[in-house]
Amino acid sequence: MNFFGLPARTTPAVFLTVVFVAAASQPVPATSGGRLVVAQRSEPKTLNPVFAIDEPSRAVTGLMGAPLVRLNPKSLATEGVLAESWKTSTDGREITVRLRRGLKFSDGSPLTAGDVLFTFDVHINPKTASPQRELLTVGGQPVQVALAGPDELRFTLAEPYALGEKMLAGISILPAKHLAEAYRGGRLAATWGLGTASAGIAGAGPFRLKSIQPGERIVLERNPHYSKRDPAGRPLPYLDEVEFVFAANEDAMTARFTAGEADLVAGFGPGSYSVLTRAGERMKHRVLDLGAGLDYTFLLFNLNPAPETAAAPRKWFQRQAFRQAISAAIDRQAIVKLVYRGRATPLWGHVTPARGHWMDESLPRPPGSASRSRELLRRAGFRWDSRGLLVDENAVAVEFTIVANAANPVYTQTAAIIEEDLKPLGIKVQVVPLEFRSLVDRVTNRRDFDAAVMALRPGEADPVADMNVLMSAGSTRLWNMSGKPVFAWEGEIDGLMRRQIGTTGAAQRKSDFDQVQRILAGQLPFIPLASPNVLVAAREALGNLRPGAIGHPVLWNADEIFWSHAGNQAPRP
């Protein structure tokens, strides 16, 4: 990784990126005004920050609401938003937060400690079924929030908690005045949907709702009561308006950008990357490859304990050497080159480079090798018959199916590469493209599959995002959904994950999490394959863009983005 957080391998396009980012971070005089149009794949489902789980909803609510603190996606450090200062006690069980003075919601009403108390009450209440509740539960006890002074709040935890003040980062402060009644009436989930008149919605973020045209656009305008200022003392945000326009699919979304109808587009694939790059030669925009994001694709083995576990192919999957042999045979560079046209990062562990120091750099990264794979298989008791097919000790030919999401060619193609890589080993793989819901049903409910190519996206860089994915009690531990550890190493992972989340010592956490990554890389209940790079395209004249691979790659600092001069705005019909 170089200074800009970009992969060291710089293609010409990335080189342009570097120049651009460097130019943007120079002190260009910021100008206020203008409208930023963002093209998005789909419409938000809700404007209610409590229930905004899908990315489109988060992108919009993220601009309208503000948390006490936020994580800088580049440095992974905490920055104050509504909090002026915060302090975590040495035992990690108490966090004191001081609010800034004179805070207001976008409707002009004051934001007080009472609103903060209300917000956390909403999230902690099991009846709300807030997606954040789990993060706010420590040692089985919900966080206790109390007033510590007129502008001061104290969060008390039952046990030391590794996240500390970062646990507050995902939670937008809600206006109690507007929502208390719906909350008491049990109607909170249905409030602030897209049908709500804009007057009822208020937040403390840099922008507020101006208008909604269902299915077409959502326009946000500057929140005049936003409290942050730039170093020169000018009020933020710089932009007058942010407009989200919605397109039915990726091609339609990028087409809006190349047609000049949008200034910013993110979340597209490698195909669009080359289309946009070619268009960029004619137009004033840059296409950025920000390197690996948090997502990782992997080949999942079915290790669920079941009566039929004794039968092939799940019997083979139970053996560590077999899983290692499969992993050794897979050419990850080919996946990156052929499936992602180079716009991905090969993985040997599930922690991607975007997670910064949490990634264990010491994991071995062997290239795909059929001979090493053969050696592993031979030692594990497999043989080859006269036709060159791999057979186990009972002379049963080794073959299995890989299910993959039919709607996304990335997964079926990745599975096809694995199929081809295993062919020389005499292993017959059959790729079964399944429609996504059928696939999820098979993997999570019926647990009736051999292997699957899937992808997961952790919520953040911190290991806390992996609790659900790696621990026996986790709801997303896809290889074994029984809720219990079956293998010794599963119990070991449980212990390490539990220990790191209960410590505040950074070094201890790092070494525990490294250990978890080493166990996974050796045991391989799933084989990490690649992380698609985060790709973004933006107009050249946008200043202060500091794209990062976590969260919304560009809009996370929307309050600081500006048009470097109004003349450079793309003409709009």
Added chain:
Amino acid sequence: MPLPFLLGRLWHGALLLFGVSILSFAMFELAPGDYLDEMRVNPQIPPETAEAFRKQYGLDRALVPRYVHWLGSTLRGDLGLSFAYNMPVSRILWRRVGNTLLLAGFSLALTWLLAVPLGVWSAARERGWIDRPVSAFASLLASLPDLLVALACLLFAVRTGFIEVSGSLPLAIAAMTMVSFPAVFRHVRTSLHEILRSPFIGHLRAHGIPARRILFGHALPAAANPLIGLFGLSLASMTSSTLIVEVVLNWPGLGPLLLEAILGRDVHVVLAAVMLSAILLLVGNLVADLLLYAADPRIRREAA
């Protein structure tokens, strides 16, 4: 049309819709997974949240109560909630239906405005300088399936940059018109051609009536009946024929909505879209019959 006959048709249609709704509901139940399964592979969402949503959406109830509930609310005009859009289905549906009708209406009009004069001309001047190229073009188009026509339009737009590629109404209309043009053109040409050969036209010619008056005053009205039948048919199949074109060319009509809803298990949207296209089919057929009834005295007598 006599009232009892009309009432019979309506009653029959209602029964058909009932059957479609039951079958759709049952089949949807057989499809694996539900809308909330997507949350199961999102490590950021605890299962309790998904469970709460499932309860809120009523997906935890058994099939029959759910069907009865859906039927009751639909009959009251409430089509239920779209999970994917978190909005009443009606708010999404009407906009999409509007788009589909816009596309279908424009292309239907364009098809007929082009096909009828060209067909008449081709029939009147067989193997003339209009007939040859247009007939050849129609033959070519007729042998191309709608999927390929739509893809060809997309290719044209991408390669020339002439028309905006995504969600462009002119492009979609062009594709739809090309899909439906050959059938109408050939129909007009063939039926007019047959009539021009028939004895009564020969008599008219023998009486020295000018060719133009024979063509427009006698031959064309005689050829109208099968054309009216065809027009009714194309009205009826309007929504189903636009599906592929809409999906390929990104036109935000009913087709892409239905597809997306099926893949996303957005059950109320699927049911509403399916019922609506069944209704359009029935209405189209009825309109075709009514038009025929109005146009053809023989049918009027028969029905009476």
Added chain:
Amino acid sequence: MRIAARASLIALLVLHVLAAMAGFVAPYDPTRQHRQHQWAPPTPLRIEGLRLVAYGRDDGGALTRYPVKLFPRGHDGRRLFGAGEPGKVFLMGTDGLGRDQFSRWIYGARTSLFSGLAAALLSAILGAGLGLAAGFYGGRADRLTMRAAELFLALPWMYLLLAMRAFFPLNADPRTLFLALLALLGAIGWARPARLVRGIVLSAKEREFVLAARGFGAPDSYLIWHHIAPATIPTLATYLSLAIPQYVLAEASLSFLGLGLGGSVPSWGSLLASLSQIEVLESYWWMTLPAAGFALVFGCYNELARGLRIGMPAP
């Protein structure tokens, strides 16, 4: 029959034979990835003297000639043609994984053409049987069949396919799955031929010679087999020539929409699916070649149907 129709029939027969022998005609395994040849355009071929020569780049990147051989022997038997390794012959170029498009097209033809044929035949047989029975016996059976036909025509068949996929075992052979899908399509499609056949039967059974035969006391089975069923054959032939390409298209559309069943075994639908990406349309023109082949088959069937004297309004 017109000459064009005859030519079409011959072309279709040839294509079906080629498709049936896909393992011999295709120069490569359709799933084989030539990873060094991602998005390769069609290999330039030239006739030099009496030999056909393919041009390709060797590992060093230099342009090299490779003679194209007839009936070369590979490790899996003889092929129709091929270039000596490391030379490659990609008649239609390669896709993003470096798979030979021509081999995929010809294997796809095997899946698509034959399953289309099977599904159309099945729908015709089912439809003819039901239509005959309904038209001949009339009364309640007739009303019931025709109501059911209407219901089937108004049915959203897309879900059926979704639902069905859930019940298939994963390790079923993809071709079996494919035929099952087409069998299902055929079974849903009985309504249209049933209506057509019923119409013919209704008029045929009022013909004088049929009435006369009935008067002489001929049994129903005799009437059906000797007088009524033969009357439906021209209609069924025309129906088939129109329906087969429609079933091929149905499979293609489903795969295109992502509801198909095909895995690594290609079908025409999955070949067309990549054409919905702007990038492919913009940069890789040879990806449209399979579509041209698809159009050719449609044209032939269309011409054949015209030759058989179209008895039905165009769909």
